[in-house]
Amino acid sequence: MAKTLAAKLWEDHVVRPLGDGADLLYVDLHVLHEVNTPSAFDDLREAGRTVRRPELTLAVEDHNTPTRDGGQEDLAGRRQRDLIRANCAEFGIRLHRLGDADQGIVHVVVPELGLARPGMTIVCCDSHTSTLGALGVLAFGIGTGQVEHVLATQTLPIHRPKDLAVEVSGVLPDGVTAKDLALTLIARIGTGGGQGSVIEYRGSAVRGLSMEARMTLCNMSVEAGSRAGLIGVDDVTVDYLRARVEALGTGEDLADAESRWREMRSDADARFDDVVRLDGASVRPRVSWGTNPAQNLPLDGRVPSRVDFTSEQEWSSAQRSLAYMGLRPGQSMRDVEVDTVFVGSCTNGRIEDLRETASVLSGRKVADGTRLLIVAGSAAVRRQAVAEGLDEVFREAGADFRTGAGCSMCCGLNEDRLAPGERAASTSNRNFEGRQGRRSRTHLVSPRVAAATAVTGRITAPEDL
Amino acid sequence: MSTPTSHTGTAVPLRRDDVDTDQLSPARFVPYFRPHGFTNILFADWRSDPDFVLNRPEHQGASVLVAGHDFGTGSSRESAVWALQSAGFQVVVASGFGDIFRDNATTRGLWTVEVDHDVVEELWREVEADPWLPVTVDLTSRRLGFRAAESPLRIDDPLLRRLVRPGDRIAETLAHVADIEEYESSRISRGDEERAR
Numbered sequence: 001m002a003k004t005l006a007a008k009l010w011e012d013h014v015v016r017p018l019g020d021g022a023d024l025l026y027v028d029l030h031v032l033h034e035v036n037t038p039s040a041f042d043d044l045r046e047a048g049r050t051v052r053r054p055e056l057t058l059a060v061e062d063h064n065t066p067t068r069d070g071g072q073e074d075l076a077g078r079r080q081r082d083l084i085r086a087n088c089a090e091f092g093i094r095l096h097r098l099g100d101a102d103q104g105i106v107h108v109v110v111p112e113l114g115l116a117r118p119g120m121t122i123v124c125c126d127s128h129t130s131t132l133g134a135l136g137v138l139a140f141g142i143g144t145g146q147v148e149h150v151l152a153t154q155t156l157p158i159h160r161p162k163d164l165a166v167e168v169s170g171v172l173p174d175g176v177t178a179k180d181l182a183l184t185l186i187a188r189i190g191t192g193g194g195q196g197s198v199i200e201y202r203g204s205a206v207r208g209l210s211m212e213a214r215m216t217l218c219n220m221s222v223e224a225g226s227r228a229g230l231i232g233v234d235d236v237t238v239d240y241l242r243a244r245v246e247a248l249g250t251g252e253d254l255a256d257a258e259s260r261w262r263e264m265r266s267d268a269d270a271r272f273d274d275v276v277r278l279d280g281a282s283v284r285p286r287v288s289w290g291t292n293p294a295q296n297l298p299l300d301g302r303v304p305s306r307v308d309f310t311s312e313q314e315w316s317s318a319q320r321s322l323a324y325m326g327l328r329p330g331q332s333m334r335d336v337e338v339d340t341v342f343v344g345s346c347t348n349g350r351i352e353d354l355r356e357t358a359s360v361l362s363g364r365k366v367a368d369g370t371r372l373l374i375v376a377g378s379a380a381v382r383r384q385a386v387a388e389g390l391d392e393v394f395r396e397a398g399a400d401f402r403t404g405a406g407c408s409m410c411c412g413l414n415e416d417r418l419a420p421g422e423r424a425a426s427t428s429n430r431n432f433e434g435r436q437g438r439r440s441r442t443h444l445v446s447p448r449v450a451a452a453t454a455v456t457g458r459i460t461a462p463e464d465l
Numbered sequence: 466m467s468t469p470t471s472h473t474g475t476a477v478p479l480r481r482d483d484v485d486t487d488q489l490s491p492a493r494f495v496p497y498f499r500p501h502g503f504t505n506i507l508f509a510d511w512r513s514d515p516d517f518v519l520n521r522p523e524h525q526g527a528s529v530l531v532a533g534h535d536f537g538t539g540s541s542r543e544s545a546v547w548a549l550q551s552a553g554f555q556v557v558v559a560s561g562f563g564d565i566f567r568d569n570a571t572t573r574g575l576w577t578v579e580v581d582h583d584v585v586e587e588l589w590r591e592v593e594a595d596p597w598l599p600v601t602v603d604l605t606s607r608r609l610g611f612r613a614a615e616s617p618l619r620i621d622d623p624l625l626r627r628l629v630r631p632g633d634r635i636a637e638t639l640a641h642v643a644d645i646e647e648y649e650s651s652r653i654s655r656g657d658e659e660r661a662r
């Protein structure tokens with residue numbers, strides 16, 4: 001029988017059915033970071049248990065890490081850092097700590113190290129684990145209780161999600177990115193549209209994306225309500241993996257692996273529970289106006305007003321968002337001025353994102369009164385950016401390209417935060433109230449739009465410059 | 466030990482959609498990583514508004530939170546569940562939940578009860594008219610009851626079983642350790658294990 005990619009991945013990892021509709025699923029790689037894990041280790045110890053497969057477990061410091069030379073974590077951040085170090089040492093878990101050459105945001109580091117390979121299951125105490133689905137990996141976020149479960153058993157009792165296909169035909173126009181595609185999808189199906197499903201991204205527009213752009217797309221599956229996004233393996237995937245493994249210099253022979261990887265795609269006539277169709281050619285650069293990621297529109301758009309909503313309930317939600325964001329119905333998005341621009345995060349903190357940012361900034365200056373903060377997703381991304389001379393471009397433009405790597409202003413857990421009421425264009429994934437600092441206001445955009453916005457100080461596309 | 470399968474309490478009408486885990490437990494509190502001491506974290510930013518519904522005297526002591534679409538979207542944050550429980554909530558009724566939040570809630574015994582949106586609207590109206598209205602959620606019969614009204618509620622079998630029979634999930638899984646070992650050795654013989662390193 002024809003199978004979806006999700007079905008192949010799932011069935012391949014069922015240790016046993018549990019008889020209540022759930023399966024006991026095997027976890028090939030368990031990833032941890034310093035937030036969300038301390039109490040899992042405490043509970044594990046209290047129950048007198050241990051880590052079943054420490055060699056299939058990897059930890060990274062990313063959420064609290066300072067990105068400035070001489071920067072400091074706050075007290076709570078330091079405590080979490082000390083705890084992940086102590087826990088990893090106690091249980092023999094590999095940890096990439098601050099200052100380590102392989103440190104960075106978990107979802108950036110894992111593919112960089114060649115650890116995410118088609119056919120695997122990967123879980124992590126973080127919702128954007130969905131990023132790794134771009135490599136034909138069933139990857140999803142779990143909670144602290146489940147972390148403890150995976151530590152102790154290397155498995156997870158879980159029921160199988162439905163299969164949702166997102167078919168994107170055509171090709172994305174020039175200057176339109178995977179971020180814009182993700183925002184278009186979320187605006188269409190809503191923050192709950194993918195609930196209970198794994199999204200498989202398909203169609204020519206998806207095939208046309210680079211590996212890093214595919215990661216951006218899968219990353220934001222969770223903003224559409226899905227735990228996981230997937231893209232079937234093709235030449236782009238295989239070439240990426242070969243290049244990664246070569247760069248690692250392990251001399252690994254990939255011939256057998258490659259034929260297995262290539263099976264990691266949905267069969268031609270596989271059936272999905274639901275299909276959403278989008279026309280790639282009609283996608284435009286987007287920007288969010290509200291306080292959830294579905295509240296976004298094309299850059300040409302105007303802040304919505306009453307007529308844009310079908311129900312009173314939706315309008316009253318929108319009004320609350322507008323009041324929080326300090327926007328007027330009908331106002332042109334291009335007139336919105338920002339204080340800060342942030343380029344980084346697991347959505348858009350990879351090398352291609354920094355290249356796009358640099359290509360827009362080249363020969364230009366950040367507007368007076370606007371700050372541009374650029375934080376590489378990993379130490380390796382930063383090294384690559386320097387090797388390519390992007391740091392020069394950033395410096396000449398007047399941007400603040402931090403020396404460290406990590407989550408930074410995406411979640412405001414380190415010292416990189418917006419002040420109350422401050423407004424940012426941000427390449428991250430969540431525009432929730434207070435996400436980037438108390439009473440912060442976030443407009444989600446692609447790196448290209450972020451860079452152009454930094455140049456003018458208001459929401460701008462590179463084509464407007 | 467028997468686990469209650471029915472709960473009756475007063476409710477708070479939270480007229481909001483897309484309540485994300487950053488509101489339930491703002492990131493700056495996440496470092497308080499144990500399941501206690503979360504009392505003042507829930508909706509910390511919204512609570513600074515004295516008119517915010519949770520601040521009203523008539524809703525003190527409520528144990529059922531009634532929200533709109535897509536409750537608990539965003540970060541995987543178990544502290545979001547602890548924050549709700551520390552504030553006295555046993556049940557969240559909504560017309561949709563974030564998947565990860567729902568899983569986390571179930572792990573910690575917080576009931577997430579999904580109903581049609583018109584039921585949410587009706588419940589909001591009724592509770593606004595009478596804040597002391599008792600609301601009953603019965604897991605076994607899968608009914609939500611208030612006044613004379615009764616509505617079906619959606620909760621998948623596996624979630625339901627975990628709520629009515631919590632137990633030590635890890636011990637249950639470790640009872641299958643022979644199956645886990647067998648699975649592991651079958652993968653090693655296929656050469657699959659290598660790629661996970």
Ligand code: SF4
Nearest residue numbers: 128345346407410411
């Ligand atoms: S960059 Fe942001 S979304 Fe990504 S893992 Fe870090 S905090 Fe989470």
